[in-house]
Amino acid sequence: MQQNTFFRNAFMIAAFLFTGLFHSAIQSQTVTTEQENAVQELIKDFDNAETPGGVIWVMRDGKVIFEKSFGMANLTHNIPFTTSTPTNIGSTSKQFTALAIALLEEKGLLSVNDDIRKYIPELPDLGDTVRIRHLLSHTSGYREYLNSLMMSGRQLGDPIRLEEIILLVQHQPELQNKPGETHNYNNTGYALLAMTIERVTGEEFPDWMRQNIFLPLGMTHTQVRRNPTEIIPGSAQGYRLTEDDSYEEVMDIYASRGAGGIYTTLPDLEKWIRNFQNPVVGNPALIEKLQTSFYLNNGDTLKYGYGLTVREMNGLKMVGHGGADIAHRSMLVMFPEVKGAVITQSNNSSFQDMIAKKTAEIFFADVMDIEEKEEEAAETNPDEFVYDMEKFDDLAGRYALEVAPDFVLEFFRDGNKIMSQATGQPAFEIFPSTDSTFYLKVVEASITFHRNEAGNVEQLTLHQNGHHKANKIHEPAWKPTAEDIKMYVGKYFSSELEAFYSIALNEDGDLILQHRRINDLPLKAESEDEFTATFPLPNLKFVRNEQNEVIGFEAASGRSTGIVFEKQ
Numbered sequence: 001m002q003q004n005t006f007f008r009n010a011f012m013i014a015a016f017l018f019t020g021l022f023h024s025a026i027q028s029q030t031v032t033t034e035q036e037n038a039v040q041e042l043i044k045d046f047d048n049a050e051t052p053g054g055v056i057w058v059m060r061d062g063k064v065i066f067e068k069s070f071g072m073a074n075l076t077h078n079i080p081f082t083t084s085t086p087t088n089i090g091s092t093s094k095q096f097t098a099l100a101i102a103l104l105e106e107k108g109l110l111s112v113n114d115d116i117r118k119y120i121p122e123l124p125d126l127g128d129t130v131r132i133r134h135l136l137s138h139t140s141g142y143r144e145y146l147n148s149l150m151m152s153g154r155q156l157g158d159p160i161r162l163e164e165i166i167l168l169v170q171h172q173p174e175l176q177n178k179p180g181e182t183h184n185y186n187n188t189g190y191a192l193l194a195m196t197i198e199r200v201t202g203e204e205f206p207d208w209m210r211q212n213i214f215l216p217l218g219m220t221h222t223q224v225r226r227n228p229t230e231i232i233p234g235s236a237q238g239y240r241l242t243e244d245d246s247y248e249e250v251m252d253i254y255a256s257r258g259a260g261g262i263y264t265t266l267p268d269l270e271k272w273i274r275n276f277q278n279p280v281v282g283n284p285a286l287i288e289k290l291q292t293s294f295y296l297n298n299g300d301t302l303k304y305g306y307g308l309t310v311r312e313m314n315g316l317k318m319v320g321h322g323g324a325d326i327a328h329r330s331m332l333v334m335f336p337e338v339k340g341a342v343i344t345q346s347n348n349s350s351f352q353d354m355i356a357k358k359t360a361e362i363f364f365a366d367v368m369d370i371e372e373k374e375e376e377a378a379e380t381n382p383d384e385f386v387y388d389m390e391k392f393d394d395l396a397g398r399y400a401l402e403v404a405p406d407f408v409l410e411f412f413r414d415g416n417k418i419m420s421q422a423t424g425q426p427a428f429e430i431f432p433s434t435d436s437t438f439y440l441k442v443v444e445a446s447i448t449f450h451r452n453e454a455g456n457v458e459q460l461t462l463h464q465n466g467h468h469k470a471n472k473i474h475e476p477a478w479k480p481t482a483e484d485i486k487m488y489v490g491k492y493f494s495s496e497l498e499a500f501y502s503i504a505l506n507e508d509g510d511l512i513l514q515h516r517r518i519n520d521l522p523l524k525a526e527s528e529d530e531f532t533a534t535f536p537l538p539n540l541k542f543v544r545n546e547q548n549e550v551i552g553f554e555a556a557s558g559r560s561t562g563i564v565f566e567k568q
Contacts, residue, residue, distance in 0.1 A: 031066050031363075038362045039068065042355045046071045046348055052239040052247060053081040054329070054346030056355070057266050058363050062277060062339040066363065067266060073236040073347060075247060086221055086235040086263045087345045088252055089330040090323025093224075093262035094190050095290070096213060096272075098136055098307030100197050102286055103212065109200050112136065119196045122166060126175045132196065134179040135189035137294035137304055141175030143168060144559030145188045146253070150536035151557050152499035153517040156326050160254035165191050171496045176561055180297040183304065184559055187259035190307075194258025205257050216281050217271045222264040228252040232263045238327030240349035250327040250349070260325060266343060273334060273341045291319045291336070313360065315369035322353050331356035338367055354444030387432035392418055395436075395449045395457050399470035406539050406556065408532060409447075409462065409470055420447070423538045478528045485511065487550040488542060492565035494555075501537070501565060513537060540565075 039056060046053045053071015057064065073081045104110050110119070112133040117123050123130075126141070134140040145165045150156070165188060176184065194205045201208050206224035214222045225232060228251040239247040253260065264272075279287050290306040303311045308319050313333075320333030320341075329351040334341040342363070344356040361370060398410045410421045411430075418438065421427040430438040430447065439446040445464035449457050462468040480488070488511060491502050502514040503523070511523040513533050521533040529542040539556040543564075552566040 030060075035066075035362050039066070039359060042358055043068075043070050046346065046351060049078075049080075050075070052236075052327075052346065052348035054344060054348065054351060055081060055083055055085070055087075055266055056359055057083070057270070057341075057343040058359065059270070059273065059341040060338060060363060062274075064270065071346075071348070073234075075237070075239065076249075081236065081347070083266045084221070086232050086265050087330070087347060088225070088236070088238065088260075088323075088325050088328035089262050089264055089269075089332070089345065090260045090325045090328055091187075092321045092323035092330040092332050093256075093258075093260045094307035095321055095332075096209065096262060096307070097190055097193050097197070097258045098305075099213060099282065099290060100209060101132065101136065101193055102289060102306055103282060104197065104200055106282070106286060110196070116140075116192060116196065119199045120166065120192060122170070123192075124170050124172070126172065128175060128179050130175070130179045132193070133294065135186075135193050136306055137180075137302055138183050138186045138189060139177075139180050139294070139296065139302075140186060140189050141177045141179050141181075141184075142186060142188045142192075143172055143176060143561075143563075144184070144186045145191065145255075147536070147557045147560040148497060148563070151555060151560060151563065152494075152497040153515050153536075155517065156253060157251050158254070162191070162195070162255045162257075165255060166195075171498075173496065173564075174562075178297070183296070183302055186559055187256075190259035191255065191257070197258075213281055214268075217268075217275055219264065219268040219271050222262065222268045224257055225252065225261045225263055226257070227254060235263055236328070236347035238325065238347050238349070240327050252325050252328075256325070260323060266345070269332065269343055273332075276334060276336070277339055313357065313368070314364075316364065316367065318360075322356075324353075329353065333357075333360065335360070335364065338364065340364060350442070352442055352444070357444060387435070389413060389416060389418070391435065397457075398473040399460050400473050401462070402469045402471065406532075408473065408526075409460075411447075423532055423534075425535060473526075476525050476527055478525065480511075480525055484529075484550075490550075491568045492552060493568055494563055494565045496563055500568075513540075 043056065047070040049072065051071045052075065053069065055069045056067065058066040067083050069081045069083050071081050073079045073085045101112065105112055110132065112131065114132050115129050116132055116135060117125070130140045145168050148168055149160065169188065197208060198205050206226055209224050238250045238252065240250050242248050275281055276287055291308060291310055292305050293310045294302045294304060296302060303309055308321055310319055312318060316335045317337055318333050318335055323330035327347060327349040329346045329348065331344045331353050333356060342356050342360045344359065361368065392413055396411050396413065398408050401407045406423065408423045412419055417429050419427045420430045420440065428440055428442050430440055432438050436449045437446060445462065448461045448463065450459045451457050458472045460470050462470060488503050489505065491500060493500050504512055504514055506512050506520070513521040513523055518536065521537065523531040523533055526532055531540055532538055533540070536557055537555050540553045542550050542553045545551050550567060552564060555563045555565060
């Protein structure tokens, strides 16, 4: 990664190095030089005086064996990251909210089987009972408030009032799924859980959390940020990289309490992890409940418990959660069988969650069942494989996931780069490891292209949290006629989001989606009356009346689906 560099006088550099740019506070004798070098390789792009940085921390057998800070906490004031820098942990906060619910249930103040409308009666009756456990497990059927607000034209940095989350649910005409039927990761549910805690206890969520969880655990440098304007002394400022390869400051998401919004430090998170090993807040049975997966209505086991993912990694049980605010990145994973854990935190939006997993593999390799995969081996030494870029033309194209046909992966060449773009997401460079396998650096994911007996590529597998088949999309058999296009053009309004979009033609005569706060989004025909665009409105399907006239469209954006826009 190329970074702009700035002049630093000798005094600043000396002071910077002294305060710990390359700080490694704890180096157990069990940590080898090879392991240290492997970690350094993971963070090399973030380990300098011009780059937002972060921290890495490792526990094994109940002992902290490695911790390291790197890069900058604040670029304006030249403040380096340290292991005690308070940092926004984003959705890693959800496990704290879930513990609060479990504690209140243990005291008999609520039950996870309670109807959420018992505590927030202004929520609408949408036909099926949404219970607290549905909010905890992301199976409520409520729309996700961030995706919904972005579809309305709002930006992530815009102020959001907590009341708006309830208003969004009140405007929702029906649930997206029956409660308990489908897992759909959802910040709305955890925001409502925080409101429930306030109504049950009569205290503000940040205050109750501090008095009943943080302080009893000795987490004196941990707090729920009430809003992005509240001062967190010594905290890391969030940054993201701009198109001209420089960093800009980014505020936190508003109204994130419950779903996110916690600032904390490594020493405090260590106390949190030790509470899982030897409970001070709660008891062993309650701590075990937090790590127990919920079930769907059909009996299938979710890989999700109380604000924690529950799964295996290379043969070891792994419990944890990641987090991403607009710029901050967080990952906390625990390995109960070996009393181990890995934490990564960063104030750099380019920091990758795969670094935590790679760190775990570095320090727990001897107790893990690590399969040597061709693409993973090539990723470790990418320079050893030389790829003829012209060969990629056989692989390029668009592929639809079998489990989610609306989710399309597009692959193309951009000069001497190979790019991948998923529905509703920006394009990212991918890197060859063999003639048929490629990997991403921004996330832990890889792609394997498959040739059929005729030698043609018609299918691929996306390796990301499992193995997902995708089939090549050929030019659609259906194309809109001139009459279709004429009917599509117009202005559309969603009463649910209170938002307008226009569909128009650009200079080339192609359909585009327009909003006054969003850049024009080109529309691409997929099948009859169905089009894809990019975030914040990646999927839309036109609706016709009995006279075959276009009267509106249904929009979907990841976690918010079925939103109706009526033609005006």
